Amino acid sequence: MTMHDDQVDVTTDIVATLIREQFPQWSGEAIRLVASTGTVNAIFRIGDDLAARFPLRLADADEALAVLEREAQASAELARVSRFPAPVPVALGKPGAGYPMPWSVQTWLPGTIASDADPSGSDAFAEDLAAFISTLRSAETRGRRFSGENRGGVLAHHDSWMAQCFAESEGLLDVPRLRQVWGRFRELPRTSADVMSHGDLIPGNVLVEGDRLGGVLDTGGFGPADPALDLVSAWHLLQPGPRDVLRRALGCDDLEWERGKAWAFEQATGLVWYYVDSNPAMSRMGRRTLDRILESTK
Template sequence: MHADETDIDLSLVQRLVATQFPRWAGLPVGPIKSVGTSNAMYRLGEDMVVRLPRVAGPAKDVEKEHRWLPLLAPSLPFAIPVPLGKGTPGEGYPWHWSVFGWLEGENPDVGRIAEPRLVAEDLADFVAALHRIDPTDGPPSYRSEPLTARDASTRDAIEELRGIVGTDAANAVWDAALHAPVWSGPAVWIHADLQPGNVLLARGRLSAVIDFGCLGLGDPAVDLIAAWYLLPADGRDVFRSALGADEAAWTRGRGWALSIALDELRYYRDTNPAMATIARRVIHAVLTDQEHTR
């Protein structure tokens, strides 16, 4: 998926665990199928998961996750990863890596969520709780920049995907987002990547939120991308109402969802069919949603 991706396989994971965490050396290790693109994950025994960055960028997030996730977890209404061990470079692998507790659940298929309104309420509860946590000393989110900073790359993506996405409609959504009033309050904790590969459902309800690589402080509207990434149309209004998102925030959130999905489709359309499919669906949902609000 990435030109600078390091080689990771079962043998490497077994060697890393055996040499750095000998107490777990005898546990079975197996790969986990995931649409994730930043980290490779392997099941370790029954109740742990090994998570190794594929490229240098996500490797920088390991320290952040180990510092902040234990502090955030008690204030959140749903489970998040609990760090159990931090590995160091070794066996030819160049970066720090993590062992987390295993969290039960399945990534959602947005078109098959049985009770989308209930899931929307759960997501809103999680987002609201995260945004309320004291932001003191928190780092900036990976997506902490203003939308205007994404203008050139988003316009380029729209043009590059001409014929694949509706160019005029995409530009209209993006223009509206850029002209929406900016967030004037203090930066808050945001997950910033609430999409299908990063949440788990169990028995039809939200059970856990995972992958906090984009975690940090930013505009709360960034987390509104969940409306288009995770919910069908009949769940979006519930999500928005539960969070009390005003028109400006909703418009910025829609712009964020479009910009992120365009980048993902452009980058992964030939290398990760699952991610490309998600991105196409989000773009369609955003543009359809815009049409319905006119």
């Protein structure tokens, strides 16, 4: 089952043809589809050192190229400032071989994603995660501000989306309670200036080595946002004890902590219903995050 109504299929044969035609220097490398719960890109390994990412949702080719160029710039910037491994952009590919959009190539990072190697009970992982977030926060915004896209701006601007989520979640979740919780979250004031943020610290975007943070993926959203945005990781990735470790390490006050919880709530509520059939693992992750949030708000 496809995840999106406008999803574009891409196969190993298509990728092999694109590589052969556009990047012949890699044409002798093995090409393998990477099993993933990701919802934005299909990912293929090229040999041992590279990964090709193909957007799943159909878009105008010129507009898609502009997005990929911005993501490449953001990924390169994050890789420069991060103390933990992050992918480095390598090349941009063109439409062809039946695939209608541009695509990207970046370095491959070894490791196990947090969805498969649950680090949620590790204080050491929480300390690493705090160090990563702190490093990003200290990076220069260079006068940039939140773009207005996705999460990271004004919570109340997501009311329409949340109304859709509540309507779609009837029969799946305790919608009356969720409405009540959102009614409080949406009123949380914003008092701090934008800082640089990863923007999507969910388990599928985090690599684990042992019980430590091994690297961070999907870095194309790196940019200025609400300082609370990367605190979604506290609810997506951590149990209560390590969650407290993260909070203490970052020195979060009550307002910032609650706003982080609100962003995680907004994201998780959408994941549950949107992917309930097409990506059950992502839907289950949303449920788990909501359970953690609701448990903490009793």
